[in-house]
Amino acid sequence: MSSEFLNFSVQFALILLSAAFLLTVFKVIMGPTLPDRILALDMLVAAAIGFIAVIGLKTGYTLYVDIAIALGLVGFLATVAFARFILARGQTEEGRERQRNEDNQKHGKSAAVQGVSEAKAAGEVTTPKKKSAAKKTTAQRTTKTNKARSRKAPAKPETKS
Amino acid sequence: MIDGLSDIIAGVMIITGSIFAFLAAVGLWRLPDIYTRMHAASKAGTLGSGLLLLALAAHVGDTSTFTRALAGVVFFLLTAPISAHLLAKASYAVGYRLTDISVIDELKD
Amino acid sequence: MNLYVVNLLLAIAWMTLTDSFGLGNMIFGFVLSAVALSLIREQVGSVGYFSKLGRILSLLMLFLYELVMSAVRVAILVVKPNMNLKPGIFAYKLQVDRDHEITLLANLITLTPGTLSVDVSEDRSTLYIHALDCSDIDQIRKDIAEGFERKILEAFR
Incomplete structure (x- = not known):
C-alpha cells in the first residue's frame, strides 16, 4: 500500500514539476526585462534538480545526483556572471532618464551641460563601489555607446515594471 | 514496516516539494516586479528542490547517495540567497524600478 | 588545547576501534565523543x-x-x-x-x-x-x- 502511495506521489510530483518547468521556460522567453529572464533561468536550474531527484527516486538510478550538484554549481555561477553582466552593461533607459532629470534639477537646464552630466551620470552609476581599472573602461565604453544611441533616437523606455 | 514508513515519508516530501516548486513558478508570473519575484524564486524554489533532494536521501538506503544528496541541499541553501542578493543589487544599481505599488524606498538616495 | 580538535581526535579513535571508516560511523563517533566531553565539561573547562x-x-x-x-x-x-x-x-x-x-x-x-x-x-x-x-x-x-x-x-x- 505504501509503495502505491509512493508511486502516486512520484507521478503527482512529475506532473507538477513539468508544469513548473513549462511556466519557467515561458518566463525565460517572455520575461519583459533581463533580470526577469535570469531569475527564471535560476528557477529552471532548481526545477531541473528537482526532476533529477524525483527520477532518481522513481528508478533507483542515483548516478544523476552528482550531476544535480554540478548543475547547482553551474547555475549559481551563471547567475553571478549574469549579475556582473547587468552591472557592466550599464544603466537602463529609464534609469538614465531619471539620472538626467536629477542632474538637470541640480545644474539648471542648459543644453551644453546636459551631455557632460549625462556622461558623468552613466560613469558614476556603473562604478559606484569597486574602482578597478577594468570596470572603469567598461563604464567609459558604455557611456560612449549610450551617448551615441541617445543622440540618434529619443529615449525609449525598455523596462516595464 | 520501516520500508513502508520511508516510502510514506518520501512520498509526502516529494509532494510538498513539487508543490513549492510549482508555486514558485506561478509566483514568477503573478508577482509584479523583479524584486518581489525574487522572493518567490529564492525561497519557495529553494525549499522545493531541497525537499525533493531530501526525499531522495531519505528513501535511498546507501550512505554515499545520502551524503551526496545532503551535500546538494546544503550547497543549494548556501548559494540561493547569494545569487538572489547579487541579482537584486545589480538590477537596482542599473535602475530597474520597483513596482508602482511600492510604499517605501529608502535606498533611493 | 582546542576542544574541537580533542573532539575530532576522540571521533577518530572511535573509528579506529570499531574498525569502520564510513561517514555515518564518524558522525556517530563525533557525537559520542561530544557527549563524553560534555560529561567532564566542568573539569576540562569546556562549558x-x-x-x-x-x-x-x-x-x-x-x-x-x-x-x-x-x-x-x-x-x-x-x-x-x-x-x-x-x-x-x-x-x-x-x-x-x-x-x-x-x-x-x-x-x-x-x-x-x-x-x-x-x-x-x-x-x-x-x-x-x-x-x-x-x-x-x-x-x-x-x-x-x-x-x-x-x-x-x-x-x-
Whole structure:
C-alpha cells in the first residue's frame, strides 16, 4: 500500500514539476526585462534538480545526483556572471532618464551641460563601489555607446515594471 | 514496516516539494516586479528542490547517495540567497524600478 | 588545547576501534565523543564550547524553521486571488560589524519571510532590505534585531 502511495506521489510530483518547468521556460522567453529572464533561468536550474531527484527516486538510478550538484554549481555561477553582466552593461533607459532629470534639477537646464552630466551620470552609476581599472573602461565604453544611441533616437523606455 | 514508513515519508516530501516548486513558478508570473519575484524564486524554489533532494536521501538506503544528496541541499541553501542578493543589487544599481505599488524606498538616495 | 580538535581526535579513535571508516560511523563517533566531553565539561573547562555549540545549533534550527515558514507564506501569497502587496525597500541599522557576521545576517534575511537583502552601505552600517509587506517596518526591524541578529551575536561573540 505504501509503495502505491509512493508511486502516486512520484507521478503527482512529475506532473507538477513539468508544469513548473513549462511556466519557467515561458518566463525565460517572455520575461519583459533581463533580470526577469535570469531569475527564471535560476528557477529552471532548481526545477531541473528537482526532476533529477524525483527520477532518481522513481528508478533507483542515483548516478544523476552528482550531476544535480554540478548543475547547482553551474547555475549559481551563471547567475553571478549574469549579475556582473547587468552591472557592466550599464544603466537602463529609464534609469538614465531619471539620472538626467536629477542632474538637470541640480545644474539648471542648459543644453551644453546636459551631455557632460549625462556622461558623468552613466560613469558614476556603473562604478559606484569597486574602482578597478577594468570596470572603469567598461563604464567609459558604455557611456560612449549610450551617448551615441541617445543622440540618434529619443529615449525609449525598455523596462516595464 | 520501516520500508513502508520511508516510502510514506518520501512520498509526502516529494509532494510538498513539487508543490513549492510549482508555486514558485506561478509566483514568477503573478508577482509584479523583479524584486518581489525574487522572493518567490529564492525561497519557495529553494525549499522545493531541497525537499525533493531530501526525499531522495531519505528513501535511498546507501550512505554515499545520502551524503551526496545532503551535500546538494546544503550547497543549494548556501548559494540561493547569494545569487538572489547579487541579482537584486545589480538590477537596482542599473535602475530597474520597483513596482508602482511600492510604499517605501529608502535606498533611493 | 582546542576542544574541537580533542573532539575530532576522540571521533577518530572511535573509528579506529570499531574498525569502520564510513561517514555515518564518524558522525556517530563525533557525537559520542561530544557527549563524553560534555560529561567532564566542568573539569576540562569546556562549558563555553558546549554553550557555543548549543547556540550555533539553535541558530541553525531557527534558520530552518524560518525558511520553511517563509516558503509557506510566499506560497500562500501566490495562490491568493488578491495579493494585496505593499512592497518596498527599507534601511536597517546593523549592530554586527564583522564581515562574516554581516554576510550571515544578509543570507539569513534573504531566506526569511518576506524579506530580501538588496544592498549594504559602503561603511557597513546599514543593510537595505526589500520586503513584501512594508505596512509595519518597525515590527520587521524588531523581529530581525531580536531574532537573527541577537542569535548571531550570541553564537559568535
